[in-house]
Amino acid sequence: MIILDLEWNRGYDKTPLDEILQIGAVKLERPVGPIVSTFCAFIRPKVHKKLNRTAKLLPEVGASLGSALDFPTAYREFVRWCGEDTHFAAWGCDDLDTLAQNCAYWRLPPLSIGRMSDLQTAFSLTLGTKQNIALWWAAEYCQVPDSFTFHNALHDAVYTASLIPWISPEALELSALDRRALRLLRPPFPPVPDRPTGPHPTLSAALNAKDSRRGTCPVCGARVWLQSWHWRDQGCYYTVFRCPRHGRFLYRLTLASGQDGRWRGTLSLPPVTPPLLASFSEALKGQLHVCQGGAKRRRRPRRRNRKKASAPTERLE
Numbered sequence: 001m002i003i004l005d006l007e008w009n010r011g012y013d014k015t016p017l018d019e020i021l022q023i024g025a026v027k028l029e030r031p032v033g034p035i036v037s038t039f040c041a042f043i044r045p046k047v048h049k050k051l052n053r054t055a056k057l058l059p060e061v062g063a064s065l066g067s068a069l070d071f072p073t074a075y076r077e078f079v080r081w082c083g084e085d086t087h088f089a090a091w092g093c094d095d096l097d098t099l100a101q102n103c104a105y106w107r108l109p110p111l112s113i114g115r116m117s118d119l120q121t122a123f124s125l126t127l128g129t130k131q132n133i134a135l136w137w138a139a140e141y142c143q144v145p146d147s148f149t150f151h152n153a154l155h156d157a158v159y160t161a162s163l164i165p166w167i168s169p170e171a172l173e174l175s176a177l178d179r180r181a182l183r184l185l186r187p188p189f190p191p192v193p194d195r196p197t198g199p200h201p202t203l204s205a206a207l208n209a210k211d212s213r214r215g216t217c218p219v220c221g222a223r224v225w226l227q228s229w230h231w232r233d234q235g236c237y238y239t240v241f242r243c244p245r246h247g248r249f250l251y252r253l254t255l256a257s258g259q260d261g262r263w264r265g266t267l268s269l270p271p272v273t274p275p276l277l278a279s280f281s282e283a284l285k286g287q288l289h290v291c292q293g294g295a296k297r298r299r300r301p302r303r304r305n306r307k308k309a310s311a312p313t314e315r316l317e
């Protein structure tokens, strides 16, 4: 696993680029294992002429300004250093997004990412909080000795690696999932009975049917029409139901065609478990069916200040 950290400069000019000033990374033998190799490259900025306030405060910004290395050269060296390893991790999601942005700017091939673990989310999950925790705070909380200055990409990658043993294995596993799946983590809720759907003449009709789309909040009983289905494996479809008062819940629809060629299935609100979230996370990479017909959307009022505005979510009568 490779832990990546970047320092960058968001310029004041019109070019929308968070220009990378330093790439720091450490390679671990295994997720909870020793550091076996390190990478550090200070990069001379070429796009923005001025540094923003945050970049000016970087402890080693002078090393970037005095560097002979440009981003394309540093990036190619970094990719060579990564080798076959495609499991990346970082404190938050910003670093890999910024790296992708710089690659696109310089027309370089994007990093080949097999698996991405967001260790900031994993740390929050371990602590049972939904807040994003700063790296320095996490290091202080875990009493990691502050041997190096923060905001040097290599040092921050080392600090991030030193926090992994504090993260629960389950949270580490979950942190590789799509963020939309992680938002569904919640305490247990009262069970809602499964509902049969069908028979319907086609798969599309089954996905669009009213009896496949009646969502109910398990806490307050509020009902909302389900609007779309994510799916990767045929037969299993997911959607997120959002109760305005109680948040997001994950609905699953399973469908199969019988000997008569008609489609029947079950609509359920299963308990939230890591395997369920992993399955939904996979479905998010697959296809999306936007439901049509049946439950009609109400027309939005034309004028915003009209007093009798219809509800933003469509309710069942």
Ligand SMILES: [Zn+2]
Residues within 6 Å of the ligand: 217, 218, 219, 220, 221, 222, 243, 244, 245, 246, 247
């Ligand atoms: Zn509710």
